[in-house]
Amino acid sequence: MKDKPKYTIAVTGLNNTDNPGPGVPVIRALREAKSFDVRIIGIVYENLEPGIYIENIADKIYQIPYPSTGSDNLLKRIEYIHLKENINILIPNFDAELFTFMKAEEKLKSMGIATFLPTIKQFEERHKSVLPEYGKKYGLDIPESKNITNLVEINKLHNEFVFPVLVKGKYYDAYLAYNAAQVVEHFNKISAKWGVPIIIQQFVKGTEVNVVALGDGKGNTIGAVPMRKQYITDKGKAWGGITLSDQKLLDITHDLIKKTKWKGGMELEIIKTHDNKYYIIEINPRIPAWVYLAVGAGQNLPEALVKLALGEDVIPFKNYDAGKMFIRYSYDIIGDISQFEKLSITGEL
């Protein structure tokens, strides 16, 4: 029997807290890959990201500086890690770091590090702040929305929207507001954290359903699995979910990937109304934290993403199991101060 190749894969997003990053589930998927073995390099920003301390997740940990400190710093650090570890593939999992890594795609490639990320155009045009235009361009139903940059505009919202509305930050956070006073409150909270614009989106009543998908960059959908959140945390994150057989969700996903030639992982956040309309409320340009459900349902999308990154032909998945569930849990790991010390002092573990 032919030996399986072994790849060194660097993965970020090991913060599986109550607002979990996708790193740990991506790594679990890669460790279960049938077509290759892995050595995992965990890339972290903070020294208390839980994935650092979970057994059999990362083989080695490196801390890196936040992209906000400048992409040169970040890339120098990646170069250093690469010299020591000889990284084959890098899978970034944070929205806030994606832009830096997409910009550096060629540089990383010249170093010998493969990625499989959306293009800058694909990334930019699906931003929350321009989602309605995106909907018009690609024929998707998107709730009415408006970007606001100051408090004065809030008083006029009742002319264009029916309360309640969602008040959203450019990258993170979304709160429901039932009147202008609540919009002001959320505006102040979100703008202090993420700046402006703040996005006001018409609230659409219905069931929230999500799709995790992988596009090959040529218009083909390599895999797609829809899920309904069954248990949602106060941060709006799925703490439990179930795979669905909803063909319409798959059709929307295939159509979008075909039209945009989407490259890489994506998550569609959709509201299905009681009269069976599907409104796209967000498009995340990366694998979501619940991707391990897709693996459990029969589609190891991170494995397929690695193969695409290496330029291999990947046969699209045809099936998955509906009715597979995931349930998250919290669990206390015992660490030792020496681990924390080593990571804090040397930036490695």
Add this chain to the structure above:
Amino acid sequence: MKIKKNIAVSESGFLFDSNTGDSFSLNETGKQIVKMLNENRSEEEVRNYFLNNYDVEEGTFENNFNDFINMLQNLNLLENEG
């Protein structure tokens, strides 16, 4: 009248709609009605079965049966009849 194709009903009376992710528990009566509907039995046959096998007045059964069917309809569990 028939339960939608994408809906699975287990022996224990657990009903799962794989299209929406909704799930429901049926009691013995509900389970029997759903079983008979899935066997393409007519409303008349369902009614006769219950009147013959259970100690129930026709009017009482009729009311409860209609309520149950309305509930299945409202929950979008029945095939649309064209």
